[in-house]
Amino acid sequence: MKKFNTYILLAILMISGYGFAQQTPASSQSEAVTIVGATAHLGNGEVIENSLIIFEDGKLTQVMDATTTKMQYRGEIIEAKGKHVYPGFIAPNSTLGLVEIAAVRPTDDQDEMGEMLPNVRSLIAYNAESKIVESMRPNGVLLGQITPRGGRISGTSSVVQFDAWNWEDAVVKENDGLHINWPSSFKRGRWWMGEDPKLKPNKEYVEDVQKLSDFFAASKAYLAGSKDYTNLPYMAMEAVFNGKKKVFVHVDGEKEIQDAIQFKKDQNLEKMVIVGGYHTLAVAQQLKDNNISVLVNRPHSTPKQEDEDYDYPYKLAKLLNDKGVLVGLESSGQMERMNTRNLPFYAGTVAAFGMDKEEALQLITLNAAKILGIDDNYGSLEKGKSATLFISEGDALDMRTNKLSHAFIDGRKISLETHQTELWKRYSEKYRNQENN
Structure with a gap:
């Protein structure tokens, strides 16, 4: 009986561990990504209000003003008008x-x-x-x-x-x-x-x-x-x-x-x-x-x-x-x-x-x-550098508007879900239901 209880305990611990496991690391970038329309903060002091950013194989291939180019979009297209792009x-x-x-x-x-x-x-x-x-x-x-x-x-x-x-x-x-x-x-x-x-x-x-x-x-x-x-x-x-x-x-x-x-x-x-x-x-x-x-x-x-x-x-x-x-x-x-x-x-x-x-x-x-x-x-969004960047709905230096929709490390689209975001969503729903009642 003691041996059986030990197996049960180990099984419970394993299930609990999987429930709180880290997000699986992202796979290597498989297709080009084009980000259109965002305000790009390049990290070197420059800002492009209406930007076109393309990256593939983990590297930035284009970082330019979308209003002055007819560059062909490539791969997955992310419409980001009204949002902001930053280097990681x-x-x-x-x-x-x-x-x-x-x-x-x-x-x-x-x-x-x-x-x-x-x-x-x-x-x-x-x-x-x-x-x-x-x-x-x-x-x-x-x-x-x-x-x-x-x-x-x-x-x-x-x-x-x-x-x-x-x-x-x-x-x-x-x-x-x-x-x-x-x-x-x-x-x-x-x-x-x-x-x-x-x-x-x-x-x-x-x-x-x-x-x-x-x-x-x-x-x-x-x-x-x-x-x-x-x-x-x-x-x-x-x-x-x-x-x-x-x-x-x-x-x-x-x-x-x-x-x-x-x-x-x-x-x-x-x-x-x-x-x-x-x-x-x-x-x-x-x-x-x-x-x-x-x-x-x-x-x-x-x-x-x-x-x-x-x-x-x-x-x-x-x-x-x-x-x-x-x-x-x-x-x-x-x-x-x-x-x-x-x-x-x-x-x-x-x-x-x-x-x-x-x-x-x-x-x-x-x-x-x-x-x-x-x-x-x-450290900056420049052609030839790593595509390590993210898209925020607002000013990323302001805790009220730093809300990420996408993030990439070396071109890999990474998960933004954590135990903390799960709890945030859970309790946001709780209080939203209370307000409705």
Whole structure:
């Protein structure tokens, strides 16, 4: 009897799993698609009010003004007059697919034990069937940089697209960057251990920075030597030194940012990106002069210091952009995986606080693609690039009108159904029936 009950339980679990399974990834594009009449926001600052967009075999073959051409339509025709077309939004510095339920340890694979972990690759831990990843697509977030956390050097990120069977199918750019958590020159005491919780200078700051420098020096020495033994962390640094990997430095303080800039010079690093960068405005000219871009943390936050403007987080991206710094948006922080779906609305907030709407769009399209090194194929609607795009009934940066009717990744028409959309439809019908009664 116990054995029979066990089989019954397993059967119920399997049926429940199928009921809540991820949408099946789309098949490769089989015929050309023509989108006619939509307002096309190209992602590079340009807008075509009455556009004609054609793509086949996963690539854009035509992006033009429909009023000035007699181009023959091809394949499936989508009449989109009154709607808007955008390139797929890109979410940098994300832990999507690395954690499903934060309170359930077996579903949390965002970090590893240790301090210097350049050899840790987030890509192989990425869960393409995550239900949270699936929930990004209805808002137009179609690609992301999957990034490890923890340690002084967290590891190596990769860029993926959000409609795949597994990480091998999902990968867009493998091992794109090394992530460093820069030490803080101030710290708070651990109140749970009886320490004073007030902010105070970190006496170990100089020592912590020196440990980073020592690790870089040791890696260079190992790579230049005979390699009599295998050291995976040192070996993983080779792509940093030859410029194949960018260095993403997670840092907020003004002094710390200046020290990170000096570190770039001392280590002769070719490519560096500041992540978070709360106080980057104070050193914007140095960032520009050293060709360092910034991924600004989500603007839906409050000022960190009482003497700052109330809208400082809302306008930081615009102010940096005005000073010539290449800027993108990222959404790390509290409930970061779920909140990543709000990425377009973060850009909308930046636009509401002074930035041109098309420039704000670039923060999550072409600028993000440039920072991640995928702009040759993604980030804008241009002939020859990937047909990774979506059609919205209205302004995609406004949560009231961001309603997708179609979405494509590499030309594949993807599902916009998720567990959340099913619940939305279910309860919308419930209250509609109550109104009718």
